[in-house]
Amino acid sequence: MGYGRGRQSRGRLFPRFLGRVIFLLLIFCCGFIFYYIVNGQALPFKDQTRAPYSAKRAGGGGASNHDEGEGSGEKKEAWQLILVNKWHPMPEDYQVELTELSNGQSVDSRMYPSLQKMFDDARSQGIYPTVASGYRTAKRQQSLLDEKIAEYEAEGCTGAEARRKAKKWVAVPGTSEHQLGLGVDINADGVHSKGEEVYDWLDRNGYQYGFIRRYPKDKTGITGIINEPWHYRFVGVKAAKEIYRRGVCLEEYLGEVSH
Ligand SMILES: [Zn+2]
Numbered sequence: 633m634g635y636g637r638g639r640q641s642r643g644r645l646f647p648r649f650l651g652r653v654i655f656l657l658l659i660f661c662c663g664f665i666f667y668y669i670v671n672g673q674a675l676p677f678k679d680q681t682r683a684p685y686s687a688k689r690a691g692g693g694g695a696s697n698h699d700e701g702e703g704s705g706e707k708k709e710a711w712q713l714i715l716v717n718k719w720h721p722m723p724e725d726y727q728v729e730l731t732e733l734s735n736g737q738s739v740d741s742r743m744y745p746s747l748q749k750m751f752d753d754a755r756s757q758g759i760y761p762t763v764a765s766g767y768r769t770a771k772r773q774q775s776l777l778d779e780k781i782a783e784y785e786a787e788g789c790t791g792a793e794a795r796r797k798a799k800k801w802v803a804v805p806g807t808s809e810h811q812l813g814l815g816v817d818i819n820a821d822g823v824h825s826k827g828e829e830v831y832d833w834l835d836r837n838g839y840q841y842g843f844i845r846r847y848p849k850d851k852t853g854i855t856g857i858i859n860e861p862w863h864y865r866f867v868g869v870k871a872a873k874e875i876y877r878r879g880v881c882l883e884e885y886l887g888e889v890s891h
Contacts, residue, residue, distance in 0.1 A: 711742065712842070712868040714812060715886050718799075718856045721806040728813040730767055737766035740813035743842070743866040747816065750841035759833045760824040764862065765817040768810040777802045800858045809865055815846065817862045831861040839876035842869040851881040854889055 716722045730738040739747060747763075754761050768776070780802045784794035802808075809815025820830040835845055843866055849859035857863075867875065867882065875885050883889050 709868055709870070712814075712866060713871060713882075713886065714814070715882060715888055716807060716809050716812060717883065718804065718807045719890070720888070722811060724806075726812070728767065728811075730813055733763055733766065735762065737763045737816075738813065739763070739766040739816060740866070743814060746841045746843070746866060746869075750838065750843065753841075754830075754833055754837070757833070758824075759829055760821040761818045761830045761834070762821045763816050764819040765810060767813040768808065770805040770811060773803065773805040773808050773811060777804065800856075803857070809846065809863075814866045816864050816866075817860075818864055819862055827862075834864060835861070838864055839872040840869070842866050842872045844872050844875050844882065846882060848881060851884075854883050855881055 729741045731741040731744040732738045751761055780798035781794045784797050820827045843864040846863050846865040847855050847857040847860040852858055
């Protein structure tokens, strides 16, 4: 009996007090979820790994932010402009949140929507690209380098020679943009399109989606990597447009040509 009354009593109070509390909690939760959707996966702790280094570069473009529709200032852009090459290894504690593609490759979740949009538009124009290689672990990068070294050794190169040549094609672990999840090797699907058609389309259109051809043939001395028409790097639309317009590479754009 006592138990029954207790329940009745709680039942009368529920709409007046608990109902309002739950309603307020729901609003709070929705706001919280909305905040993370709006911010994508750009969790603050990730940006901080590079913020002191790249934030000042972000302003170097000089243009406004409006063309990306992000309207968010330098900090939000910093992750897009991380410079990783043989002279600038990535931070050891770098963390990346990945989105897996339908073919099993993965890319940084923050750039994924731009990549998808670029591929959708290419396909609507009869060009069929595919991500041949996206994110790589350090271990995977090392095994790719080892394979390349073995190739040169098989051709008769000495160990040191094979290593020197291999490094022109394959970055040493810690110096590859593939480990950031922001570099992608894009090739033709092999059915509807040929490699050259895809490279050509990307070369002409990639910047509109925030992607740059990262290792152009006339910049190998600066990038340290041989001409790779398939390797694209996400830098955001603002930087990509300026890099494309000026015909510079990422190192030049960032003012990091010190070697
Ligand atoms: Zn690549």
